[in-house]
Amino acid sequence: QSALTQPRSVSGSPGQSVTISCTGTSNDVGGYNYVSWYQHHPGKAPQVMIYDVSKRPSGVPGRFSGSQSGNTASLTISGLQAEDEADYYCCAYSGSFKVFGGGTKLTVL
Amino acid sequence: EVQLVESGGGLVKPGGSLRLSCAASGFTFSSYSMNWVRQAPGKGLEWVSSISGSSIYIYYADSVKGRFTISRDNARNSLYLQMNSLRAEDSAVYYCARWGSSMYSFDIWGQGAMVTVSS
Numbered sequence: 001q002s003a004l005t006q007p008r009s010v011s012g013s014p015g016q017s018v019t020i021s022c023t024g025t026s027n028d029v030g031g032y033n034y035v036s037w038y039q040h041h042p043g044k045a046p047q048v049m050i051y052d053v054s055k056r057p058s059g060v061p062g063r064f065s066g067s068q069s070g071n072t073a074s075l076t077i078s079g080l081q082a083e084d085e086a087d088y089y090c091c092a093y094s095g096s097f098k099v100f101g102g103g104t105k106l107t108v109l
Numbered sequence: 110e111v112q113l114v115e116s117g118g119g120l121v122k123p124g125g126s127l128r129l130s131c132a133a134s135g136f137t138f139s140s141y142s143m144n145w146v147r148q149a150p151g152k153g154l155e156w157v158s159s160i161s162g163s164s165i166y167i168y169y170a171d172s173v174k175g176r177f178t179i180s181r182d183n184a185r186n187s188l189y190l191q192m193n194s195l196r197a198e199d200s201a202v203y204y205c206a207r208w209g210s211s212m213y214s215f216d217i218w219g220q221g222a223m224v225t226v227s228s
Contacts, residue, residue, distance in 0.1 A: 001171050003153070036214035038154070045204065045221065046146075046154065051214035089154050093213050096168045098144070103153035 004029065004090055004101035011107040017078040020104045022090030023071060030071035034093035037066060037075045040103075041086045049088075050075060082108050111135035111217055113205045118222030125195050129222055131188040131205030136217075139163070139183040142208040144215065145190050147201035147224075155201075158190065159208065173199075195226045 005023040012018040022029065022037075029035055037050040048057055050066035053073060063079045073092075077084055085108040090101040117129040129145070145157040158169045158179040167179055178191040188205055202221040209216035 003155075034213035036212075038215070040154070045218035046206075046215070047218070048209075048212075048214045048216055051209065051212040051216075055212065057212065057216065087153075091154075091156070091214070096166075097170070098156040098159070100146075100154045100156060 001097055001099055004092060004099055006088075006090060006101035006104045008102070009105045009107065011109055012077075012080045013109045014080050014082065016080050017076060018080060018106065019077075020075045020088055020090075020106070022073045022075070022092075022101045024073075024092050024099070025071055028092035028094040028099055029068070029073055029090075032093055032095070033068070035066070035068060035073040036091045036093075037064075037073075038089045038091065039084075039086045040089060046089070077106070080108050084108055113207065113217055113219035115203065115205050115219045115222035118203065118224050120225045120227065121195055122228050123196060123226055125226070126191070126193045127195065127224060129190040129192070129203055129205075129224070131190075131219055133186045133188065133205075133207075136207075138181075138186040141210060142166075143181060143188045144206045144208055145179060145188075146204045146206050146215065146218075147199075148204070148221075149198070149201040152201075157203070160188070192224070195224075197226050200224060200226045 038046040205219040206215040207217040
């Protein structure tokens, strides 16, 4: 149950694209197609942005997309907007357990 | 409206106990696996425990195994977390979160309950 590896921070200007990586192992990220991504504004409840690697829940803007290659999943946010500034967490389902990444702080410059 | 509301947080001394509750509304509670996820001050999210709809399947993170007990009362639409032998490192905001039935993710979250373990 080791935490997945994410960059501590990323940044981009409005309108640009950023990608956040999430690296695990063949026992979690690589073993199942069940990676999800969460947006977390401090003091609020986290919100799921991507599930099953690349699917978007209803209401989540199309600017958010997910992908996976081997043991690494990625979240891409295109057309950055000021309200995208938040902490982002990946999460992998590994059968009985769930494991989160350490979180990435996105700064919109 | 689909909603989860946690309660029971507070200040407790090291070695003490606390019981968190989560009241669910707006959906068929017994049909969903439920979870507790926590966030320590300045740290990331950490999955703590999960329980299936019928309470048959229960899992814990290694960090809390043997000290925490998850349970649910489907008749009361409520989820619980009994926390014993609390340590300073258990201080965190504890979120109740629903595991989606058709989407493998935490699709509904509560606002969280603060637990502080300090002498």
